[in-house]
Amino acid sequence: VGRFKIIESTLREGEQFANAYFDTETKIKIAKALDDFGVDYIELTSPAASEQSRRDCEAICKLGLKAKILTHVRCDMRDAKIAVETGVDGLDVVIGTSSFLREHSHGKDMAYIEKTAIEVIEYIKSKGLEVRFSSEDSFRSDLVDLLSLYRAVDKVGVHRVGIADTVGCASPRQVYDLVRTLRGVVSCDIETHFHDDTGCSIANAYCALEAGATHIDTSVLGIGERNGITPLGGLMARMVVTSPEYVKGKYKLHKLKELEDLVAEAVEINTPFNNPITGFCAFTHKAGIHAKAILNNPSTYEILNPADFGLTRYVHFASRLTGWNAVKTRVGQLGLEMTDDQVKEVTAKIKALADVRPIAIDDADSIIRSFHLNLHEGPI
Ligand code: HCA
Ligand code: CU
Numbered sequence: 004v005g006r007f008k009i010i011e012s013t014l015r016e017g018e019q020f021a022n023a024y025f026d027t028e029t030k031i032k033i034a035k036a037l038d039d040f041g042v043d044y045i046e047l048t049s050p051a052a053s054e055q056s057r058r059d060c061e062a063i064c065k066l067g068l069k070a071k072i073l074t075h076v077r078c079d080m081r082d083a084k085i086a087v088e089t090g091v092d093g094l095d096v097v098i099g100t101s102s103f104l105r106e107h108s109h110g111k112d113m114a115y116i117e118k119t120a121i122e123v124i125e126y127i128k129s130k131g132l133e134v135r136f137s138s139e140d141s142f143r144s145d146l147v148d149l150l151s152l153y154r155a156v157d158k159v160g161v162h163r164v165g166i167a168d169t170v171g172c173a174s175p176r177q178v179y180d181l182v183r184t185l186r187g188v189v190s191c192d193i194e195t196h197f198h199d200d201t202g203c204s205i206a207n208a209y210c211a212l213e214a215g216a217t218h219i220d221t222s223v224l225g226i227g228e229r230n231g232i233t234p235l236g237g238l239m240a241r242m243v244v245t246s247p248e249y250v251k252g253k254y255k256l257h258k259l260k261e262l263e264d265l266v267a268e269a270v271e272i273n274t275p276f277n278n279p280i281t282g283f284c285a286f287t288h289k290a291g292i293h294a295k296a297i298l299n300n301p302s303t304y305e306i307l308n309p310a311d312f313g314l315t316r317y318v319h320f321a322s323r324l325t326g327w328n329a330v331k332t333r334v335g336q337l338g339l340e341m342t343d344d345q346v347k348e349v350t351a352k353i354k355a356l357a358d359v360r361p362i363a364i365d366d367a368d369s370i371i372r373s374f375h376l377n378l379h380e381g382p383i
Pocket of ligand 1: 016096097140170196
């Protein structure tokens, strides 16, 4: 589980997000930010998709980034031929294997898929590039068909095989079982790709790693087709708890917020309130009991340390749930001095007002300030 690689697909899967339109300059900015963050691979839209996509792919290859550059193509010689000329380090090749996609999308049978896959893989390898072969809609594909296809591509030396939960139907246990089974069948690396339709994309990525997967596909904020895929930040949150040294040593976690802000702005969305790590209240503690414990020792109610991400925690002190420990801290932040009994008294005033209406930080601050003033000057 500990060591894993990220295939960052904001510039491929993310371009399939409803709001996404990335001009060349934006793509370059995002690619540089991803590289700086430390992702292992950056996956780009197929150069066969459009002429501009092809040019952008070439431009990003020329940036000389540390991350390896991949492009994502259909399992088709025509696409592969265009892609190998762009300067990428490797190709992610994909074809639908479920009966849904075989019958309603490309119309090919498994024998044809296997023959074409081998031809395309051998061609890409002959050009000295890295190649991954993946089945779209893996979880609704016939298991026996799938495993014999993967065995065949493993034999011809594919670098990675991919499992894709294209429709977001898989549960963590199903993921574990399929990846575990596949682990026993192929010797190459295993990449996984999870859509979030049923809210399992992070859990599924984690279970895939537990079962022996080596590479996880992500996008910034999870943007992608429909409601998207495993978000980079959410995966970081999960994995920094599991493998703190590896994750902190490898990725510049303090750059996460900047990276997310860049992408959020590019696709004109706000970071969701409940986003792991960067949601506005991800490190806000409110109830009196929580606040007291957090002020004593943050580990009581925090599994992530905001400082690891260059962020700070916030102890709420302006609600009817507020306790006097939070107010005491605020009094200190305001540079005022009060005895504990006085803090308790002013806390009661804050709570009394907060019982009548929602109050802002400024309201609570001015209650504290005028209470403090009265202590010294006496009531007017
Ligand atoms: C799609 C393709 C894909 C490919 C995943 C992969 C999927 O349907 O747009 O290459 O592993 O979700 O199946 O994103
Ligand atoms: Cu996808």
